[in-house]
Amino acid sequence: MLKELFVKLGIFLILLIILDKGIGYFIEKIYFSQDHGYYYRTTYVFEKATPDIIILGASKASHHYVSKMITDSLKHSCFNAGEDGYFILYQEASLRCMLKRKYIPKLLLLDLNDDEFEKNTYKTEDRLSILFPYYQRHPEIRDIVELKSPFEKYKLMSTLYSFNTVLLPALSGSIDLNNRKESEKKYAGYVPLTEKWNGTIKTIESHGQLLDSVRIKAFEEIIKLTRENNINLVVIVSPAYKVYKGGYNPTTETLQRISEKNQIPFWNYINDTTYLNNRNYFKDVRHMNDDGAQIFTANVITRIKALKAFQYVASKPALQDIK
Amino acid sequence: MIFNSIAFIIFFVIVASLNYILPAALRWIWILAASIFFYMYVAPLYILVPIFIIAVTYFGGIQIEKAASASKRRIFYLTCIILNVGTLVFFKYTNFFTNMLVDFANYIRQNLLHVEASVHNIFLISIFAPLGISYITFQAIGYLIEIKRGNQLAEKNIGYFATYLLYFPKVIAGPVERAHHFLPQFTLQKKLDFAGVSAGLKQILWGLFKKLVIADRLSIYISTVFDNTAMHSGYTLALCAIFYVFQMYADFSGYTDMALGFSKLLGLDLMPNFNRPLAAKSVTEFWRKWHISLSTWFGDYFYNPIAIAKRDWGQWAVIYASFITFIVLGFWHGANWTFIVFGFLQGAILTIEFLTKKIRKNLRKKIPGAVNNTLGVIFTFCYFAFSLIFFRANSVTAALDIIKGICHFKGSLFIPEQYMVLYPLFGIGIMLFVEWMENRSHSAWGYFSHQNIIVRYSAYLAVSILILLLGVFDGGQFIYFQF
Numbered sequence: 001m002l003k004e005l006f007v008k009l010g011i012f013l014i015l016l017i018i019l020d021k022g023i024g025y026f027i028e029k030i031y032f033s034q035d036h037g038y039y040y041r042t043t044y045v046f047e048k049a050t051p052d053i054i055i056l057g058a059s060k061a062s063h064h065y066v067s068k069m070i071t072d073s074l075k076h077s078c079f080n081a082g083e084d085g086y087f088i089l090y091q092e093a094s095l096r097c098m099l100k101r102k103y104i105p106k107l108l109l110l111d112l113n114d115d116e117f118e119k120n121t122y123k124t125e126d127r128l129s130i131l132f133p134y135y136q137r138h139p140e141i142r143d144i145v146e147l148k149s150p151f152e153k154y155k156l157m158s159t160l161y162s163f164n165t166v167l168l169p170a171l172s173g174s175i176d177l178n179n180r181k182e183s184e185k186k187y188a189g190y191v192p193l194t195e196k197w198n199g200t201i202k203t204i205e206s207h208g209q210l211l212d213s214v215r216i217k218a219f220e221e222i223i224k225l226t227r228e229n230n231i232n233l234v235v236i237v238s239p240a241y242k243v244y245k246g247g248y249n250p251t252t253e254t255l256q257r258i259s260e261k262n263q264i265p266f267w268n269y270i271n272d273t274t275y276l277n278n279r280n281y282f283k284d285v286r287h288m289n290d291d292g293a294q295i296f297t298a299n300v301i302t303r304i305k306a307l308k309a310f311q312y313v314a315s316k317p318a319l320q321d322i323k
Numbered sequence: 324m325i326f327n328s329i330a331f332i333i334f335f336v337i338v339a340s341l342n343y344i345l346p347a348a349l350r351w352i353w354i355l356a357a358s359i360f361f362y363m364y365v366a367p368l369y370i371l372v373p374i375f376i377i378a379v380t381y382f383g384g385i386q387i388e389k390a391a392s393a394s395k396r397r398i399f400y401l402t403c404i405i406l407n408v409g410t411l412v413f414f415k416y417t418n419f420f421t422n423m424l425v426d427f428a429n430y431i432r433q434n435l436l437h438v439e440a441s442v443h444n445i446f447l448i449s450i451f452a453p454l455g456i457s458y459i460t461f462q463a464i465g466y467l468i469e470i471k472r473g474n475q476l477a478e479k480n481i482g483y484f485a486t487y488l489l490y491f492p493k494v495i496a497g498p499v500e501r502a503h504h505f506l507p508q509f510t511l512q513k514k515l516d517f518a519g520v521s522a523g524l525k526q527i528l529w530g531l532f533k534k535l536v537i538a539d540r541l542s543i544y545i546s547t548v549f550d551n552t553a554m555h556s557g558y559t560l561a562l563c564a565i566f567y568v569f570q571m572y573a574d575f576s577g578y579t580d581m582a583l584g585f586s587k588l589l590g591l592d593l594m595p596n597f598n599r600p601l602a603a604k605s606v607t608e609f610w611r612k613w614h615i616s617l618s619t620w621f622g623d624y625f626y627n628p629i630a631i632a633k634r635d636w637g638q639w640a641v642i643y644a645s646f647i648t649f650i651v652l653g654f655w656h657g658a659n660w661t662f663i664v665f666g667f668l669q670g671a672i673l674t675i676e677f678l679t680k681k682i683r684k685n686l687r688k689k690i691p692g693a694v695n696n697t698l699g700v701i702f703t704f705c706y707f708a709f710s711l712i713f714f715r716a717n718s719v720t721a722a723l724d725i726i727k728g729i730c731h732f733k734g735s736l737f738i739p740e741q742y743m744v745l746y747p748l749f750g751i752g753i754m755l756f757v758e759w760m761e762n763r764s765h766s767a768w769g770y771f772s773h774q775n776i777i778v779r780y781s782a783y784l785a786v787s788i789l790i791l792l793l794g795v796f797d798g799g800q801f802i803y804f805q806f
Contacts, residue, residue, distance in 0.1 A: 009524075015780065149329070155796070164792060169742060
């Protein structure tokens with residue numbers, strides 16, 4: 001019985017591996033031939049983008065920084081690489097890929113959430129599957145992906161698993177039916193939100209919240225990489241329509257402490273009344289709408305102009321125009 | 324350690340390999356050791372609870388059998404039942420009942436005595452119910468009832484008996500296995516054969532497909548909506564209520580398929596739990612096809628005894644038995660009014676179906692069979708979907724809010740990413756097609772058992788590829804693990 005079982009299982013596994021590699025090859029081709037859409041954004045940042053100024057962050061980044069305003073005001077190309085739902089480990093992976101291909105931005109704006117390090121906001125290991133398609137192509141991010149589970153490197157030997165669930169979005173990112181490509185190019189990564197929030201300010205109780213050491217380590221790693229590569233880094237916590245009980249926020253306090261230690265500018269907008277007093281600037285408690293984003297970006301531009309380090313690098317010719 | 328985790332696969336390969344090498348007479352010792360390890364994997368101390376149930380039921384069973392008089396037999400029997408039910412109630416329902424008493428006391432103070440509602444629940448226990456406690460106690464109770472009725476001999480080998488209650492493929496979420504089906508398999512010492520192992524592997528593969536491609540993928544969409552119902556339109560809530568039936572079915576039957584499959588690989592058969600329930604043409608028929616091991620348990624030890632005891636009431640006996648049975652069945656799922664309402668709704672519709680049996684039979688003669696069957700399937704599905712709103716909600720108020728929301732057909736359908744809905748719909752289509760094939764060909768898992776080897780292998784490969792391509796690999800627990 002054992003012999004028969006192993007022979008049949010063996011045949012099945014060989015066929016499965018052949019199909020996994022064969023079908024996987026075509027899906028990989030489709031995935032990396034995208035020229036717009038949600039997943040293309042990651043490929044673009046990891047493998048192609050070379051703006052003078054790059055913004056890294058999650059959804060708050062993508063909705064709060066009007067790239068075109070920055071480009072027009074500072075006369076340097078800017079791309080907003082904020083990615084909805086993907087947090088600091090994703091940003092660390094982005095930076096590693098950028099540096100691997102010798103792309104050094106003049107300025108890196110790192111937008112972090114006001115609860116970025118809090119353990120209960122999300123599970124660190126749950127947000128890493130977006131990196132699967134890049135696991136084989138980018139050895140520099142493998143240790144980040146492997147944080148997901150000790151078995152991940154074995155699972156990722158399957159090409160189909162590496163491209164799990166991405167087939168339909170990849171197809172829509174390869175076929176431009178709604179002229180999205182042009183619109184995305186125009187906005188240079190910025191994703192405007194139009195709705196207006198009609199709720200109240202959210203009060204957050206952060207006392208007793210545990211912080212995730214993996215995410216704090218990722219932040220320190222980003223600082224280390226930017227320092228080693230002479231990149232001007234600014235850490236920003238952009239506005240949100242919420243207040244913290246007793247003004248206590250363990251994430252911003254940690255960001256402040258680490259930034260000060262490393263002499264990195266840290267701009268915290270979380271208690272800024274310019275925004276807290278204007279509900280119309282928000283789409284929901286976490287995100288600003290386009291009106292808010294324009295006001296906020298103007299403020300960020302003013303502060304960037306005042307940065308001595310940026311004035312120095314900005315005096316050199318711009319690297320490349322945004323592709 | 325859930326079935327679709329790498330940790331479980333490693334554990335199972337070790338267990339199955341050694342089980343194959345060991346002489347048949349010794350296998351139960353190995354399986355018992357593996358079951359104890361499996362149970363203790365998360366919370367080691369909790370093993371004391373099943374050990375207590377095993378001891379009470381094992382020795383109690385022997386005493387019931389040996390008892391010289393009917394009265395002694397009754398005393399042993401009742402003692403064992405009280406200890407088993409008491410254990411279940413203590414771990415699962417103490418907080419529910421004490422909270423109810425406290426709420427009642429506070430109501431009296433506030434509304435009748437006009438004083439401050441200041442009674443607090445000092446009996447509140449903050450421990451989790453041990454894994455599979457509902458399943459273990461129900462199997463133990465069923466075993467004791469059968470011994471008392473004289474249908475079952477008390478098991479003399481405590482090792483066999485402990486393995487029966489702790490057997491790891493079924494310990495957490497069933498099936499509610501019967502002793503007369505399970506225990507003789509140790510003494511029969513069935514030889515592991517290729518057909519059994521092959522059938523087991525096919526069943527595991529199919530269970531994985533249902534769990535990873537349908538249930539866990541639907542769960543992403545359903546959780547997004549049902550965890551934030553106020554933000555969503557009636558269309559979205561209605562779609563989620565429909566999807567939840569598929570999620571529940573794919574999750575639970577997927578788990579059962581895997582449990583039965585793993586068990587086959589160990590040379591032991593477990594009873595089936597589902598028989599294409601979504602094709603049921605009435606709710607009565609549905610409950611003969613859904614969670615069969617539990618519904619037959621309730622039929623044998625609850626419904627029938629009540630209906631027989633009250634037979635003088637005529638058809639009211641059936642109605643009374645239906646209501647009581649389904650309310651208890653609902654409550655078995657958890658200490659929450661939502662489960663009681665869920666059970667009540669089942670009892671209500673079964674009563675209606677019972678009372679309208681003749682009218683419906685006459686109507687059927689006037690309506691073409693296909694139309695009648697289709698309407699029956701749609702009605703059964705919709706009714707079950709409606710009752711599951713209570714099953715899924717955290718409170719009756721939350722369930723009523725969802726129902727109110729569904730009635731307001733305003734706003735748009737929430738679909739953040741098309742593939743969030745398209746992938747599980749594709750999986751549901753395949754599952755329904757396979758079930759339709761099974762029904763047509765009367766063979767299990769459609770193309771998995773096709774005579775032509777190319778068709779058969781193509782089916783295995785297609786399902787495996789779909790799992791890799793569309794499955795959710797970091798999904799959550801099985802829904803029924805909480806019960």
